[in-house]
Amino acid sequence: MYAGTRQPLTHPDRRVTPLALDVTDAAQIQAAADRMESLDVLVNNAGIALYDDLSDRATLERHLAVNLFGTYGVTQAFLPMLTRSHGVIVNNLSLMALAPVPLTPAYSISKAAAFNLTQSLRALLADRGVRVHAVLTGPTDTEMTRGLDIPKASPQSVAQAIFDAVDAGEEDIFPDPLSASMAGSWRNGAAKALERQNAALVAA
Numbered sequence: 001m002y003a004g005t006r007q008p009l010t011h012p013d014r015r016v017t018p019l020a021l022d023v024t025d026a027a028q029i030q031a032a033a034d035r036m037e038s039l040d041v042l043v044n045n046a047g048i049a050l051y052d053d054l055s056d057r058a059t060l061e062r063h064l065a066v067n068l069f070g071t072y073g074v075t076q077a078f079l080p081m082l083t084r085s086h087g088v089i090v091n092n093l094s095l096m097a098l099a100p101v102p103l104t105p106a107y108s109i110s111k112a113a114a115f116n117l118t119q120s121l122r123a124l125l126a127d128r129g130v131r132v133h134a135v136l137t138g139p140t141d142t143e144m145t146r147g148l149d150i151p152k153a154s155p156q157s158v159a160q161a162i163f164d165a166v167d168a169g170e171e172d173i174f175p176d177p178l179s180a181s182m183a184g185s186w187r188n189g190a191a192k193a194l195e196r197q198n199a200a201l202v203a204a
């Protein structure tokens with residue numbers, strides 16, 4: 001397992017290989033890809049979330065740089081290895097990809113864009129045997145939600161639910177109680193049907 005982090009990482013499990021990886025740094029992304037011989041599963045998890053009110057363009061650009069272009073850049077760099085392994089991409093997005101929380105609109109926009117990216121990659125990579133999963137995560141008890149006094153799922157339970165859903169072949173993953181309450185209506189809804197209809201255009 002490779003763990004890409006901005007800060008130096010030491011991990012007690014020697015099967016974990018730390019990699020210096022700022023997902024906004026193209027040279028670091030390429031260096032990380034060059035260090036690996038093979039890759040089965042890519043988890044795009046890096047993200048930033050700042051409160052804003054859309055009055056500052058730079059704040060929106062910061063979110064897009066990490067949450068959209070970071071995911072895009074890492075995916076493109078690692079795609080040759082994932083194509084060889086018929087691998088899996090897991091993009092940790094947010095329920096805010098489906099409906100914005102207007103207290104974090106720039107974050108919501110970046111996650112909606114990353115979800116759309118995920119859906120197109122899913123259609124474009126299907127014939128290479130690469131599966132692409134979207135994780136529509138709800139509130140989880142991490143640094144990102146520190147100070148928010150709302151019900152939150154534990155990071156451990158969310159991580160376990162994500163990998164269980166990948167194993168079960170669920171393309172859109174709802175890994176916590178709040179998001180899980182939306183799973184059925186999303187999977188049977190008009191937007192999902194339209195995604196499938198549009199994806200068929202690639203094969204045609």
Ligand SMILES: NC(=O)c1ccc[n+]([C@@H]2O[C@H](COP(=O)([O-])OP(=O)(O)OC[C@H]3O[C@@H](n4cnc5c(N)ncnc54)[C@H](OP(=O)(O)O)[C@@H]3O)[C@@H](O)[C@H]2O)c1
Nearest residue numbers: 006022023024045046047093094137138139140142143144
């Ligand atoms: N917590 C939630 O309620 C929740 C809900 C839905 C989705 N998510 C998503 O889950 C993912 C993980 O977030 P989290 O909840 O674990 O939040 P977190 O504790 O704030 O962790 C975010 C991680 O992303 C890293 N990161 C930020 N910018 C980066 C960059 N340019 N390059 C590389 N790494 C970068 C941070 O690294 P540093 O330590 O160096 O800052 C940090 O390790 C994010 O994509 C987030 O949007 C979280």
